[in-house]
Amino acid sequence: MGPLAGKVVLVVGASAGIGADTARVLAADGAALMLVARSAGPLAELTAELREAGHEVAYTTGDVSRAVDVAAFVEATVARFGRLDGAFNSAAMTQGGRLDEVPEDDIDRILAVNVKGTWLCLREQARVMEKQGSGSIVTVSSIGGLRGSSGMGAYQATKHAVIGLTRTAAHDFGPLGIRVNCIAPGPTESPMLDQTRLAIPGGVEKRIAATPLRKAGTGAEVGAVASFLLSDRASHLSGVVLPVDGGFLA
Template sequence: MNPAIGLLQRKVVLVMGGSSGIGADAARVFALHGASVMLVARSEGPLRSIVRELAESGHEAAFAIGDVAVAADVARVVGATVERFGRLDGALNNAALTQAGRLDELSEDDFDRIMTVNVKGTWLCLREELRVMRAAGSGSIVNVSSVSGVRGGSGLGAYNATKHAVIGLTRSAAHDNGPIGIRVNAVAPGPIETPMLAKTRIAIPGGVEARIASTPLRRAGTGAEVGEAAAWLLSDRASHVSGVVLPVDGGLSA
């Protein structure tokens, strides 16, 4: 793809949870579409490697270390993005945990941990990103939910609950910030080939394969395919799209 005709040409996009999986693949897609990208995660090694890869390919990229569940970290990395690139046009809020097990099997600590990262973490990201975007009077945010946020399923009750909550945050933020021109949407991936999916295969034997078998396209998706959907939502091509939950699931939720 020629960056000169990319969807995100001359935009600055922050990618939370950008060290692997959907976040890393989406950052690569955004860069190919012409964006300058800031990648954030807790581990420096993978971030440094991805930024080096992008820079060697002629793209503008940087990274910052931070935990989405820590308010001070989120404020710092959002501020670092503006300091590095001069503004914030878009954000992908992707960092999340999964937790297998029936609801009656989960410990309180496990439940609290997944809620803290997936729900509170998304809210913290939204809060800081929106503060910057409201001051600028424009911006676009995409939160990563899941097909588990629009339907039920066995063995992932806490995870399902968090992804439903992400959709609620998305829709509320779209209403709150639409009047000043800020758009907030979500993508809802189905099974996507990522390290998280590999862990789910181990935790719920046969569960992933069963979902793929019931997917009309009969395959798992890729992080790049999620990134392409998010790139469109972040771009000016989607200028009248806000508050939507876009399935990227091979038809699983159809």
């Protein structure tokens, strides 16, 4: 038993990093999970790990930038478990470089994944939850969605957009019984943070040094907040953007 016992949660972007670590937390808190990412291999490994620990887990693949894929993995969740109580939308890509130096193709791709992908997930998940009359969705932005800095402008623009989508969805879907909230992590140990370290040498360490807790976060710490937002303990929270950043924005 746990705070998510009896709930079915879809974790999008579950192959590594924050998504995978959050899946572990949600499973431990009692949720039945459908895991989604583009590559089957890491999902199969995580599914085996969680099943061995006694959790109810399935997986499927899909690209969040493709409407047909998003509809398919939402439908697969309902077909497998019979309902959809919660969703954690963490699929994203990063992009370094000064704004005037980012290739147009890269802009198109990061917008398709981070912004369009979030919108597609919200749309398809809300369609199912509306029929049930309830549901909770958590999106993932970044502290880069709440402020700016040099060298990550394309990524930060998309994370600002995720916050806008979340707040609008909270208004649109609230009357349907659906809560929509957003987590804005600070530097969090993950493959994406390693990419940022390569894109902006020294930038991550400088940000960590400016964080009151003087450390990067972990995916499990983000997952604990996601579990709270997805649970009935957060029943009167919607439209919230919650930094999980060690105090960086304080």
